[in-house]
Every structure is written in structure tokens, then in C-alpha cells.
Amino acid sequence: MQTGGGDLPAREAEESYADYAYRVLCDELIVLDIKPGEPLNDDVISRRLGVGRTPIREAMKRLESDHLVVAYPRRGTFAAGVDITDLAEISEIRQLLEPAASARAARMASPKTRQELKEFAREVDQLLGRQLGQRDLMRLDMRVHRTIYRATGSRHMEDVLIRYDNVATRIWSLVLEKLPPVSEHIAQHIELLDCIADGDADTAAQLTTKHVADFEQLIRSVL
The missing domain is CATH 1.10.10.10 (Winged helix-like DNA-binding domain superfamily/Winged helix DNA-binding domain)
Known part of the structure; x- marks a missing residue:
């Protein structure tokens, strides 16, 4: 059913x-x-x-x-099943791809997209102030990632990144009830979105690397 x-x-x-x-x-x-x-x-x-x-x-x-x-x-x-042992491999792949996507978005985004990213960063900040539930926070995290992938202007990169983000989010969902509120993890996106909008590719890549590493550490903390 x-x-x-x-x-x-x-x-x-x-x-x-x-x-x-x-x-x-x-x-x-x-x-x-x-x-x-x-x-x-x-x-x-x-x-x-x-x-x-x-x-x-x-x-x-x-x-x-x-x-x-x-x-x-x-x-x-x-x-499809969810294999928690995929976490290390998925994290390694995302450590390579996600910073590259953020840096590319910072370089390639159009003026219109940059303005939308700024506005979205403010929206994320406001939503986090509403004490969202864990699943709503998870969906917000997905929205941010997909917005960044789309800002790369590369359909191929976007498709690959969505696939791996889906796997990571399913692993996240598997342990969601064991996790503390993840609003602080989501809040990292606000500075990242602003950096991409400002065209700061190096800082965007560094923030993304930390975000992916923090995600893996967050999951491992409850395993």
C-alpha cells in the first residue's frame, strides 16, 4: 500500500x-x-x-x-532500500562535487539568479525562526541544495548532484528521529547563498566542504 x-x-x-x-x-x-x-x-x-x-x-x-x-x-x-553503510562513499563523492557546484554557481549565476539567491537566503532565515519540525527542515535543506544546483547552469551537474543528494537525504530520514533539531545545520546555508550571490567562489566552496563534512558527522553521531 x-x-x-x-x-x-x-x-x-x-x-x-x-x-x-x-x-x-x-x-x-x-x-x-x-x-x-x-x-x-x-x-x-x-x-x-x-x-x-x-x-x-x-x-x-x-x-x-x-x-x-x-x-x-x-x-x-x-x-529502493537505504543502506547506512553507503554514508562514507556518498559523503566522499559529495565532498568532490558539491563544492565544485557552489563555486560554479558563484561564477556563472545570472544577475537575476543572484538576486533570487539573496532573497532566498532571507527566506531561509525567516523560516528557521519559525521552529520548523525536523521533516520540514529536511525539505528546506533539499530546496537549498536544488536551488544551488540549478544556479550552476549545468543540467548534467544538476542531475548528478540531485541523485546523490537524494541518497544522502534518505539516509538522513532513516535516523531523523534520533537527531537533535537540525536548524543550526540548515542555517549554514544562509551565508553560503549570500557568498554565491556575491560571486565569492572560493568561500562558497569552503563553506560547502564544511557543510557536507558536518552532515556526515551529524549522522555518525547517532549511529
């Missing part, structure tokens, strides 16, 4: 049904509202999302390419 995480987000005006199904299911898989190993049934998901089976199948193919679901012949499709 797929119960999801409660109220469903609305489909955006220009969003296709397949994109909508992908967005909802991707979020539920990343934050483990759909548990690792849980079967995903097209009919059940179609009724729950109010979307036809063809868009659901399209979304499932994308999720499989993202390694978020696994399809077995004659058995069906299941949420």
Missing part, C-alpha cells in the same frame, strides 16, 4: 500529470513516507493521486533511473 505523508501538494498550472506524480512520489520516497522495500502499485497510486496509470508508469520509470525504486520482472516495483 502507499499511504504517503498526508495531504497531497497541488499540481502546478504548467505541470504535466507525469511530472506531478514524479514530484509527489519522489518526495515521499526521499523522506521515507514510502518505506524502503514497500511495494508500489500503479492502481493504488493512480487512485490516490487522481492521475491516470500512464503518467504513473512514466513517473515510475524516472524514479527507477534515479535509483529510488527497483522493478523486478513478474514481482512488481518496490521502494
